[in-house]
Amino acid sequence: MADSGRVGYNRPRYFKEVNPMTVTVIRHKRRKRAAFFVTPDGIELRIPARLPNRVVETILSNHAGWIAERLAALPKRDVLPDDRLLLHGETFPLIKCDSETTFRFDGERFYCPLAWDESSLREAYVAWLRERALTYVTTRAPHYERMLGVKANRIRIGHQKTRWGSCSSTGTISINVRLMLAPKEVMDYVIAHEWAHLVHFDHSKAFWSTLASVYPDVTGAMAWLKQYGHTLQIKKTN
Structure with missing residues (x-):
């Protein structure tokens, strides 16, 4: 990846902040393994359609620290x-x-x-x-x-x-x-x-x-x- 060493774009000039984002679990028929994605609505955990709920809970629990850090690092939506x-x-x-x-x-x-x-x-x-x-x-x-x-x-x-x-x-x-x-x-x-x-x-x-x-x-x-x-x-x- 090219690296210019410069970030020259301003923060969006919005005005009013809303509540912090959340984690949403989404099941996909064609997905073979679980993965986290940061989206406009927060963090999504996309998983195989038949993945047991207990496994999902374990994934969320094991990544609780990471999730908290990512959510805290993102600016609140305006x-x-x-x-x-x-x-x-x-x-x-x-x-x-x-x-x-x-x-x-x-x-x-x-x-x-x-x-x-x-x-x-x-x-x-x-x-x-x-x-x-x-x-x-x-x-x-x-x-x-x-x-x-x-x-x-x-x-x-x-x-x-x-x-x-x-x-x-x-x-x-x-x-x-x-x-x-x-x-x-x-x-x-x-x-x-x-x-x-x-x-x-x-x-x-x-x-x-x-x-x-x-x-x-x-x-x-x-x-x-x-x-x-x-x-x-x-x-x-x-």
């Missing part, structure tokens, strides 16, 4: 105040007024109809972020395609729970819409990462070397996602 929304690591005022008929952003403020409830606002916000994300990715992609000498067959915007991006063997690249809440530099890292997979469809040394050649601060972006990725939630509270 929630936006009622009158602001997040975009590219910054918050912008949300104005609700009778004169508005739709959801929009003028570069400094978000606007929506006064009569909208939380559900209507959230739906419009997510749809707007998806549209903007697709525009952002398709605008940035040519830069990396020129540098790498490759081209994606298809670009899609997803809303994955644990993956920031993916590249299929057929050249379809998916980018998580939640990255629109992160600083642009972090979103650019994920874009560069997935396009580098069009050259090396693995995480070999050659892959990391190729990625570092088009995105120098790999370590900084990875560190930011590890520390703050779980806070990137598309959720509006009233």
Whole structure:
């Protein structure tokens, strides 16, 4: 992995902290062994579908110290105040007024109809972020395609729970819409990462070397996602 020795991305500018995260046990039919994963909702223990509960309890007990350390090390998830929304690591005022008929952003403020409830606002916000994300990715992609000498067959915007991006063997690249809440530099890292997979469809040394050649601060972006990725939630509270 390339090491630039620099972490130059700011903490998300959120406002109000919520309760600590928890551990969730999830059974998978195809999983062959238990493994812990840190997700936006806390720590998940993913286990084989038929693993006995007593074994699960033993695993949790044996890793209690590790779980406590990981949860304590993670920053508490933050929630936006009622009158602001997040975009590219910054918050912008949300104005609700009778004169508005739709959801929009003028570069400094978000606007929506006064009569909208939380559900209507959230739906419009997510749809707007998806549209903007697709525009952002398709605008940035040519830069990396020129540098790498490759081209994606298809670009899609997803809303994955644990993956920031993916590249299929057929050249379809998916980018998580939640990255629109992160600083642009972090979103650019994920874009560069997935396009580098069009050259090396693995995480070999050659892959990391190729990625570092088009995105120098790999370590900084990875560190930011590890520390703050779980806070990137598309959720509006009233």
